[in-house]
Every structure is written in C-alpha cells, then in structure tokens.
Amino acid sequence: MDAITLLKADHKSVEKQFRAFESTTDRAKATRSSAARTAVRELATHTALEEQIFYPAVELEVPELGAELLRSLEAHHVVKWLCAELQSSSPDDDRFAAKMSLLIDNVRLHVEEEEADVFPFVREALGRRRLVEIGELVEKARPLAPTHPHPRAPDTPPVNALTGVVAGAFDMVRDMGQRLVGHLTP
Ligand SMILES: [Fe+2]
Ligand SMILES: [Fe+2]
Numbered sequence: 001m002d003a004i005t006l007l008k009a010d011h012k013s014v015e016k017q018f019r020a021f022e023s024t025t026d027r028a029k030a031t032r033s034s035a036a037r038t039a040v041r042e043l044a045t046h047t048a049l050e051e052q053i054f055y056p057a058v059e060l061e062v063p064e065l066g067a068e069l070l071r072s073l074e075a076h077h078v079v080k081w082l083c084a085e086l087q088s089s090s091p092d093d094d095r096f097a098a099k100m101s102l103l104i105d106n107v108r109l110h111v112e113e114e115e116a117d118v119f120p121f122v123r124e125a126l127g128r129r130r131l132v133e134i135g136e137l138v139e140k141a142r143p144l145a146p147t148h149p150h151p152r153a154p155d156t157p158p159v160n161a162l163t164g165v166v167a168g169a170f171d172m173v174r175d176m177g178q179r180l181v182g183h184l185t186p
Contacts (some may be wrong), residue, residue, distance in 0.1 A: 002131035003054055004119050009045040011111045014039050016125050018029065029091040036091075036100055037159045040083045041147050047076045048145040051155045053137050058118070062125045066116050073155050075110035081101065083149035 017039035024031050062102050089096050094152040123131065146153075 001135050001139075002128060003057075003134040004123055004131055006135050006138050007050065007054060008115065008119070009047070010042065010049075014042050014046065014107060015111075017042065018107070021100060026091060026097055031099075032091045032096075036086055036096075037105070040087055040149060043079060043083055043148055045142065047080065047155075049138050049141060051076065052079045052145075053141055054134060056156075057126075057134050058122050061130075062122055063117060065121060068113070072110065072114060072118065075106065076111070076155060077151065079106055079110065080149045080151035083104065084151050087149060119145070120150045165177070 017035045021032055021035040021039070024035075026032070051073070055072065058065055059069055082099055086096070086099055086103065089099065091097070126134075
C-alpha cells in the first residue's frame with residue numbers, strides 16, 4: 001500500500017478514538033480512559049513513522065515543502081507533550097477532559113493541514129511507485145516504532161532514526177513489564 005494511504009488510515013483510526021471519547025460524558029470513565037490511551041499510543045507510533053520515514057523522504061524529494069514540514073514537526077511536538085501529560089493522568093483528574101479536548105483540536109488541525117497542504121503535493125511529485133516503496137518502509141518500521149510519547153527525543157534525522165528504534169525497544173520492554181526485563185538480565 002502507498003505511504004499516503006497508510007498514513008491517512010492512521011488519521012482515521014485516531015479520529016475514531018476521538019469520536020468515542022467525545023460521544024461520552026465524564027461519567028464514562030472507563031471508555032474515556034481507554035479511548036485516550038489508544039489515541040495516545042496510536043499517535044506515538046504515527047508521529048514517529050512520519051518523522052523517521054515519510055518526512056525525511058519528502059524533505060529530500062520535495063524540498064519546496066520545507067516550511068510545511070517544519071510546521072508539522074512543531075505540531076507533533078505540541079501533540080507529544082499533551083500525550084505525555086495525558087498518559088500520566090486519568091479521567092479522575094480535573095484537567096483530563098480539558099487536556100484531551102486540546103489534544104483533539106491540535107491533532108484535527110494538523111491532520112487537516114497535512115492532508116491538504118502536504119499529501120497532495122507529495123503524491124503529485126513522487127508518484128505511486130515511489131509512494132508504495134515508502135509505504136513498505138513504513139510498514140516494516142511500524143513494529144519497532146514507539147508506543148508511548150517521547151517529547152524530548154530528537155524528531156529529525158539522522159539521530160531520530162536511531163532513537164526511534166531505541167525508544168521502540170524501550171517501550172516494548174516497558175509494555176511487557178518486569179517479567180521480560182528479568183528474562184533479559186543475565
Ligand atoms: Fe503529522
Ligand atoms: Fe499524519
């Protein structure tokens with residue numbers, strides 16, 4: 001599948017979590033917490049895949065989109081901080097719903113800009129075959145991409161290609177818990 005189709009599918013999937021969140025009141029704590037957790041996880045992976053694979057390819061092959069890419073990185077930066085704060089908060093906190101609503105606004109604006117100001121020009125410039133190649137890279141990297149927000153990690157190559165993998169490995173260890181850590185310790 002081509003990279004833009006894959007990234008748009010990610011956008012849709014995150015939007016689904018946002019709608020699930022918005023369709024509840026603050027009494028539906030379990031639903032709200034699960035929608036927020038899923039959205040945060042999906043956004044961590046999606047932003048990393050764009051930063052490590054898609055944006056660098058665009059920067060190299062469609063240099064006239066440089067300003068849009070810088071704006072995208074800044075949008076990701078804000079999103080990651082909000083995600084990091086949401087991750088350590090819960091629907092019991094006074095500010096949880098406010099933070100989530102700010103995250104939703106920021107992501108929707110960024111997705112709108114990406115789909116209107118970046119994707120069509122990239123599709124035009126790169127063509128289907130190249131986009132399928134980049135899409136294959138995106139899918140190969142997906143299992144290694146972070147599943148938690150890392151707002152302090154570098155977001156541009158070449159360093160991010162390495163830290164992304166390290167962060168992904170770190171997240172996997174974290175997700176699997178102490179059992180795996182014990183197993184890996186000689
Ligand atoms: Fe993005
Ligand atoms: Fe995106």
